[in-house]
Amino acid sequence: MRNVADGVEVGTDAGREVEDPATLEVVDSVEVCAPEGIDQTVRAARAAFPGWAASGEDRQAALTRVSAVLASHEDELAILLSREQGKPLAQAYQEFRGSRRILDWYAALADADEILRETPEERVLTKLTPIGVVGMITPWNFPITILGMKLWATLRAGNTTVIKPASTTPLSTLRMVQLIAEVLPPGVVNTVTGSGAVGQHLASHPLVDKVSFTGSTEVGREVMRAATPGLKRLTLELGGNDPAILLDDVDLDAALPMILRSAFHNAGQVCQAIKRVMVPRHLYGDVVDGLVTLANESFVVGRGLTEGVTMGPVNNFAQRETVRGLVADARKRGAIVHTVGRRIDADLPGYFLMPTIVAGVEADWPLAATEQFGPSLPLVAYDDLDRTIADLNAGEFGLDASVWGRDEDAAIDASLRLEVGQSFVNTHAGPPDPLIPFGGVKGSGFGRELGLQGLEEASQLRVLKVHRASVPATVGR
Ligand code: NAP
Numbered sequence: 001m002r003n004v005a006d007g008v009e010v011g012t013d014a015g016r017e018v019e020d021p022a023t024l025e026v027v028d029s030v031e032v033c034a035p036e037g038i039d040q041t042v043r044a045a046r047a048a049f050p051g052w053a054a055s056g057e058d059r060q061a062a063l064t065r066v067s068a069v070l071a072s073h074e075d076e077l078a079i080l081l082s083r084e085q086g087k088p089l090a091q092a093y094q095e096f097r098g099s100r101r102i103l104d105w106y107a108a109l110a111d112a113d114e115i116l117r118e119t120p121e122e123r124v125l126t127k128l129t130p131i132g133v134v135g136m137i138t139p140w141n142f143p144i145t146i147l148g149m150k151l152w153a154t155l156r157a158g159n160t161t162v163i164k165p166a167s168t169t170p171l172s173t174l175r176m177v178q179l180i181a182e183v184l185p186p187g188v189v190n191t192v193t194g195s196g197a198v199g200q201h202l203a204s205h206p207l208v209d210k211v212s213f214t215g216s217t218e219v220g221r222e223v224m225r226a227a228t229p230g231l232k233r234l235t236l237e238l239g240g241n242d243p244a245i246l247l248d249d250v251d252l253d254a255a256l257p258m259i260l261r262s263a264f265h266n267a268g269q270v271c272q273a274i275k276r277v278m279v280p281r282h283l284y285g286d287v288v289d290g291l292v293t294l295a296n297e298s299f300v301v302g303r304g305l306t307e308g309v310t311m312g313p314v315n316n317f318a319q320r321e322t323v324r325g326l327v328a329d330a331r332k333r334g335a336i337v338h339t340v341g342r343r344i345d346a347d348l349p350g351y352f353l354m355p356t357i358v359a360g361v362e363a364d365w366p367l368a369a370t371e372q373f374g375p376s377l378p379l380v381a382y383d384d385l386d387r388t389i390a391d392l393n394a395g396e397f398g399l400d401a402s403v404w405g406r407d408e409d410a411a412i413d414a415s416l417r418l419e420v421g422q423s424f425v426n427t428h429a430g431p432p433d434p435l436i437p438f439g440g441v442k443g444s445g446f447g448r449e450l451g452l453q454g455l456e457e458a459s460q461l462r463v464l465k466v467h468r469a470s471v472p473a474t475v476g477r
């Protein structure tokens, strides 16, 4: 599948194969873009910038056309996404619908200057103005949702874009951009494909004014380094290791199904998934039994396109090996690994992993202390809440945390003591909501997407001050 630059398909579709993680068949191939090609694409985005930046109303109209195009190609796009990513088809549809919900929200948002002072003598206001060319680098877990969290606000703000999708999931992004390029001015949305080196080239390109990255903390540092000489604006949405903390008065019947859903959605490959559960020691046995029983009823593992499947394979070989290694390590240290759910499509050779609930884990073992990013949920017993909160705050990440208890005030109090971007009480994350800003602190990155903050993040603030001639200026004060 070919890239889009300056409104047309460019380059070749030979280079790097994209495999279906369930069947290991090649779905399609994409080009590994060379520096000259990336340079041309960035120049096309730069050339398109003044025209696209000119009128907010025109952009609103254009984004409304984009939404209609995406709605009419939903089936083709969802199937392609399920095939390259591995996720159940229904969840691939959810990605496109969720992305369109964000798109529609930003398309409906009118320009609004903020008047700071309006007097007979002067008029002072601030405006949001676009930044320029925004390079976007996206990961493989939610190729379309995560792109949507960046792209629609960035376009609404008046920027033009060059997107570098992940190497294992570029196809749904490329096809989507091919389709929407037909209703946008040339050069407004462009793509480049290839490995991390292509991402580096984009992030360091002198004509790229901002880089918006979602992915691992380690690569986030490299992106920041690449963007530093050009003093580029940055949004970094990085890793997470979200804890769910159960309090003594937790309502287990309500909490356990929600915790399971959060932990295993998309085979656990969710930056905002619950990745460890902290359980008061006296409830530990009940929690293990409850989760294992529920999980056995809940998960059907197979190919995303097979009817009835609720969990697909892990997206790629490296990720499966990482998760397997972390679970094996916990087992060696004495944990009890409960393998749960049902497998169908047992003849398929892909990167399948059965979900596991891992009991008897200590908070500092790698399975609990690092971001496992797969279908494995460690349960950690605790005795002292204050100590648990202090230990969690000493960790690297700060994306989300949830606290679960019947006494809402006590749960809110505990949740606000955790150093995170999002504090949840009796719930955890959920699909992106265009109204609600999202982002991390500490090792989980900085900057916000979605909401008005997402638009501000894609803009720069301009001050306009008008002196009114009817009032003489004071000279020689
Ligand atoms: P990754 O390895 O960091 O890759 C993310 C993107 O960066 C991919 O497009 C990748 O390209 C590219 N890349 C790799 N090396 C690069 C470099 N040196 N310079 C510039 N770009 C480079 O992450 P991943 O393995 O795809 O995704 C899993 C990670 O993403 C997890 O840590 C997860 O928590 C995080 N994540 C965070 C959020 C969030 O919103 N906070 C959301 C989803 C995922 P290639 O694919 O070609 O290597």
Ligand code: MG
Binding pocket: none
């Ligand atoms: Mg990677």
